[in-house]
Amino acid sequence: MKTCSVTGCDGKHRSKGLCNKHYLKLRKFGSPDVGETYHPRTNGAPCAVDGCGEAARAKGLCNTHYKHMNAYGAPTAGTFRAENGAGTVISSGYRSIHVSGRRALEHVAIAERALGKRLPRTARVHHVDGDRLNNAPTNLVICPNDAYHALLHRRQEAMDVAGNPNYRKCQFCKTWDSPENLRLVSLGGYHTKCKNDYQSARRSKA
Structure with missing residues (x-):
């Protein structure tokens, strides 16, 4: 040059x-x-x-x-090229790389390599420590679907906030509590009193 x-x-x-x-x-x-x-x-x-x-x-x-x-x-x-040319960190926080001539998310490619085949269409890959760029095989869990992936995130949040992965958040007062004290709905739940207070407040404004 x-x-x-x-x-x-x-x-x-x-x-x-x-x-x-x-x-x-x-x-x-x-x-x-x-x-x-x-x-x-x-x-x-x-x-x-x-x-x-x-x-x-x-x-x-x-x-x-x-x-x-x-x-x-x-x-x-926007997106930035990762260090040493190791793909691109996209706006969602994941790293995108080239694999066999196609663009793929790095954590998905690593999970597929460990599994020995392409992931099922409904599968999701969970990052244990929450770091989307930590794609070490030991930090990845293959979930069968979105519901199971959401369950892992909910249990981790409960552990971080309340110290118990089995706790759930009341949909109305937003506090974490034992499932025994809640009416359970899907992955969440609510205190009966909190729901009644919420409905009463809505009726009083009508």
């Missing part, structure tokens, strides 16, 4: 033997060795997005985050 002719600069050649930075300085100041640096308004500052070490190019953002700002309205919105 042809590079800039300025000593010490290995930038990609653009025109007149110069990289983009030195070519712009040549046009503006008459020489590639004088004048301000490329995009002086950033003053060498890093991108304003936390964790991004790239140099700011415009509006305090690096090239990638600036493009996302223009395209999606926020510098961190």
